[in-house]
Amino acid sequence: MPPTTAELVHDQSLGNLLDHCDVELAGLPAPQRTARVALTSFLDDVDEGQLDDAKLVASELIANAVKHGRGAVLIRIEVYELGTALGVVDLGHDTGVLPSHPRNSSVEPDTAATCGRGLFIVQNLANTWSVEETANGKIVIAVLTREGSR
Template identity: 70%
Template sequence: MPPTTAELVHDRNLGDLLKHRDVVLEGCEAPQRTARVVLADMLGTDEARTDDAMLVASELIANAIQHAGGAVSFRIEVYELGSALGVVDRASDTGALPVSPSNSSTEPTDVAVSGRGLFIVQRLANTWSVEQTENGKIVIAVLTQAGSR
């Protein structure tokens, strides 16, 4: 079983925290672009790492917009061996997120028209989770550097 986000982050499997930034997205005209700019600044020149993180962040923000009334903020934590990305929204129903996201509809041979966001996150991130916050929830994805699992 893969480690949980809490295990990776709080049990220091990612090493020391190097950088942390919270970005307000509420009221932002282009929240996904804003998150990508912050990620590029914080993750630097590792193109593969940055590309995966940008796609994961974009999917998490899109899900918050589509299913939770919008993204409130974006959190990025850069560790020695990876990063943790979180998107906060105001919806409090953590049970609405599928435990095992899928890329198909009810028929195994059909591809779903929507609902692939968390499937993409699950494929790119080492682990992801959802946690209650004071005013909603945060969906967190952890991406480790190659070879640091």
């Protein structure tokens, strides 16, 4: 089983924390766009593919927070020597209902999943992801390691 985000970050597997920022998203009409712009400027030293992965992961986490968690409050971007951790904070307390794979509402084999695709994308792009409860909701964290660091 891969290490949890908390284990990666707290046991220094990602190396030292180099920089971090919190970007407020509460009440914004386009929180995903705001996060993508912030990531583009904050992660200016990663290659284009890694930046695209980080932007897609952030967009999916924010979309889930908006749809299921009473809105995204902020995104925390942490840059470590060997990777990046993205955390999206929302006010929801629904940590037990997070799917680990896409769900279909039908038994038809050609029917596309209508729910759960976002976290499936996150699971496939991030090295690991986890959910931690906070005093006022939860934070969903995804870790993307730099190419060649693992």
